[in-house]
Amino acid sequence: MAKTVVVGGGIGGCAAALALHRAGADVIIYEAAPELKELGAGINVQAVAVKMDRCGWNFTVDDNVINDCLPTFLNLEIRVLTDLGIPLEKFHAPSEGDAIFTSAVEYFTAEGFFISSEKVGLAAGASQPQLSAHRAKFHSTLLAECLRVLGQEKVILNSRFTQLESFEDHVILHFEKTTTKDPMPPVRCDFAVGADGLKSRVCRALLGDGAPRYTGRMIYRGLCEVEAIHADGCTVSLCGHENGNFICYPISEGMREKGQFLCNWGLCVLRTHPGGEEKWTSEATLEEIREELEEFGGNRFAGLTPLQLAERTEKIIGWSLFDRDPLESFDFGSVTLLGDAAHPLLPYGSQGATQAIMDAEALGVSYQNAMAKGTGIRGCVKEYSDLRCEVTGKVVIANRDMGSTAVLRVAAVETQGMAVDEKRTWCAEHGKRLHDEVIQKYRASMPKSVRAVAER
C-alpha cells in the first residue's frame, strides 16, 4: 500500500484522496488552512464529473441495473463523484449539500435579447445531474467523506507545504505550521500529489517558476436572496459580451423548494493588474462595478436587473483571474499535480471543479491499473499524465477563448452597429446556428471520463 500524501484539501484534493483511497492507497491530506471556513460562492459541477455519462450511450433502464451489470460485462466503471462513495442525495438534500440539479444554461445579449439555451445534466439526457452548489457546502460534503473514510488523523490542517525532495522510490515533503511558520517534521512518502490550487507551491517546487499569469480580467462575485425564482428555478443565466459578462444561478435547493432564489452572481470584466498578492477574499464595493452592471439593465432574472441583484448583496468579492500555459506533462516521477495546481482555468463553461474531479477519477484509475500491472507509482503517474495532461491543456486554451460563453462575444460582434429591433430579430434568427457553432462545439470538445479509455 503506497503511502500517499495529497497536498491541499480543496475540492480536487479531497476528490483525489477519496479516489486513491478507494483504489487501495494509504492516503493522508495536508491542508494549509488552519480551519475550514465558508469561503467562496457558487460553483457548477457538470454531470460528467458527478457520474460518467455512459460513454454517450442511451440507456433507458433503471440506473441500478446498469450500474450492477456494466462493470461485470464490460469491465467499465461508470461513475465519478458518486463512485467515490458519496450518494447523490448528500450533495442535493437541503439539510446537507443543498445543490440544485441544473436544467439549462441560457444566454442573452447585453440588451437582454435571448440568444440560445442549452439543456444540461438530466435535462440533456445525462444519467446524473449537473449541480449548482455553494462551493463551501459542496466542499464540506467531500471533506466529510474524507474524514469518515480516512479518519480525522489523516486530514491535517494548518500545514503549509514549503518544499520537496524527490528520490528514485520516495519523496520527502516539508511543511510549516501556517499560523506560526514553525517547520514541521519532514514527511516521507511513496507518492505525492500537489492539489494546492492556483498558486501551487508544489508546482513551483517542480517547475521552478511556474507562476500563473494574470489574464487582464476580474470576476466580482456575490450572493443574495430573492423572494421569487427565475425560470424553472434550476437555470444558469448569462448576459453581456466579451469585455463584460454577467452570470447568475440558484444554489440552494431548500430555497428553491420554497419558491425562493439564493442567487449566486458573478460579473467578469476587464481590469488592469491589481498589483500585490491575489487574494480570494478581497472585498469590493458596488461602486467599482455599478456602471458595468447598468449596461445589462435590459436583462431581468427573477424580475431583477443585474444591478438590483448586486444592490441586494451584502458582500461582494473581487477575484483576479489567472491561468497558466498548459504543462507538457504531469509526470514528475513519484510526484504529480492535479486540479488548479496543474491547469488553472478561466471560469467559463463550469470547468474548474469539474476538471479537478475528473483528474481525481483518472488518478484513481491509473493507480489501480499500475498496481495491477506492477508498474508502481511511476507507472501510475505516467498513465495519469497521459490521460489528463493534454486534454486539460485543451480546456485551458478553450477557456481563454471564453468557452461556451463565447456565444455572447460572437452575437455582439455580428450585431455590431445594428438598430435595437434589428438586433432582436437577428438573435431570433441566428440563435440556433450560434448554439451549434459555438456552444455545442465547445461542449463536444470537453474531456470525457477516462475510464473507458484507461480500461480498454
Ligand SMILES: Cc1cc2nc3c(=O)[nH]c(=O)nc-3n(C[C@H](O)[C@H](O)[C@H](O)COP(=O)(O)OP(=O)(O)OC[C@H]3O[C@@H](n4cnc5c(N)ncnc54)[C@H](O)[C@@H]3O)c2cc1C
Ligand atoms: C477559498 C476558495 C474559494 C473559491 N471560491 C470559488 C467560487 O466561489 N466559485 C468557483 O467557481 N470557484 C471557486 N474557487 C475555485 C474552485 O474551488 C477551484 O477552481 C476548483 O474547485 C479546483 O479545486 P482545487 O482543489 O484544484 O483547488 P482549490 O479549490 O484552490 O484548493 C486548493 C487547496 O490547497 C490548499 N493549499 C494552498 N496552498 C497550500 C500549501 N502550500 N500547502 C497545503 N495546502 C495548500 C488551499 O488552502 C486549498 O484548500 C475557490 C477556491 C478557493 C481556494
